[in-house]
Amino acid sequence: MRTGNTTMRAPGALALAAVGVLVLAGCGAGGNNMTLATGSTGGTYYPLGGEIAQLWSDNIDDVNVSTQATGASVENLRLLDNGENELILAINGVAANAANGESDFADEPLANPDDVTLLGNVYPEVLQIVATEDSGIxxxxxxxGKRVDMGPPGSGTEVAARQLLESQGWDPESDVEAFNSTFEEATTKLSDGQVDAAVAILAVPAASIEQVATGGTDITMVEIAGEEADQLMEDNPSYSTMEIPEGTYQGQDQPVQTLTNWASLYSTSDLDEEVAHDLVQEMYEGADDIGHDVGDQLDAETATESRGPTDLHPGAERYYEEAGVLD
Incomplete structure (x- = not known):
């Protein structure tokens, strides 16, 4: 069931910030104006987040959601903690690190980690390593010893890439020649031979990897399997195994074993319970209106899987109970 219709969308996050009119959920005469922090423009978060924000703004009364391009998970959790964004997308494993004050949050923990709440999982985030065939990887x-693009600074991809190397007993600062690029930039560097491989945590199929595969560069999808996968899962229990089917990318003639996390939607305990309920309801029940490839992966049945130490927002919890997917 939809919850109404609005026709006006909030202006962009930067414009709002410039005039100082960003308001918290539940405040302001103009309704609930919120900003969703997404990721870099070449990733999955940015276009998907735009569609979800549009879905909310069009179908929930007095809710207007704009989007903001960011460095993704780590940066987004800090933006949420600082009160600069009301809604964020982040990898569940990175959110667990934030809650526990580990990894990227060990030296600079969040000020209020207990205030971060889960609204629901969005789609499986697949750890993908693409290498040029010429690299021999x-x-x-x-x-x-190779030139490896580790993903945008502050992103879940960078966190995962470092975790992967560290799980092998390597130093990410010295055992590879590391680059930190947006997914679009990494695509160009792979195609131009500036890097040998790139790590990405993205939906399958990933547009940036498809671009390399169809752009005249022969690629190899690198497996994460066996002891290498086991060690990473032992170090980071938020990971689980997944297979990228044969033929997902041009030239990929065999299935590829790898690992996955969840891309999840987070807010804080300050988000109004009714607003949180309506956001979650619309996201799952209106998923058919999302044109992005991962739209069909939005499923309330998997919304709370691998939640980790992060509490479920009461408004989201109420929706899942009403939908019969949570006791």
């Missing part, structure tokens, strides 16, 4: 072990 066929396994994680082959990455040592």
């Amino acid at each position: 066929e396994s994680v072990a082959d990455l040592k």
Whole structure:
């Protein structure tokens, strides 16, 4: 069931910030004006977040959601903690690190980690390593000494890439020649031979990887399997195994074993309970209106899987109970 219709969308996040009219959920005569922090423009978060924000703004009375391009998970959690955004997308494993004050949050923990709340999982975030065929890289072990793009600074991809290398007993600062690029930039660097491999946590299929595969560069999808996968899962229990089917990318003639997290939607305990309920309801029940490839992966049945230490927002919890997917 939809909850009404609005026709006006909030202006962009930067414009709002410039005039100082960003308001918290539940405040302001003009309704609930919120900003969703997404990711870099070449990733999945940015276009998908735009569609979800439009879905909310069009179908929930007095709710207007704009989007903001960011460095993704780590940066987004800090933006949420600082009160600069009301809604964010982030990888569940990175959110767990934030809650526990670990990894990227060990030296600079969030001020209020207990205030971060889960609204629901959006789609599986697949850890993908793409290498140029000329590089000779066929396994994680082959990455040592190579030029590896680790993903945008502050992103879940960068966190995962570092975790992967550290799980092999390597130093990410010295055992590879590391680059930190947006997914669009990494695509160009792979195609131009500036890097040998790139790590990405993205939906399958990933547009940036498709672009390399169809742009005249022969690629190899690198497996994360066996002891390499087992060690990473032991170090980081938020990961689970997944297979990228044969033919997902041009030239990929075999299935590829890898690992996955969840891309999840987070807010804080300050978000109005009714607004949180309506956001979650609309996101799952209106998923058919999302044109992005991962729109069909939005499923309330998997909304709370691998939640980790992060509490479920009461408004989201009420929706899941009403939908019969949570006892």
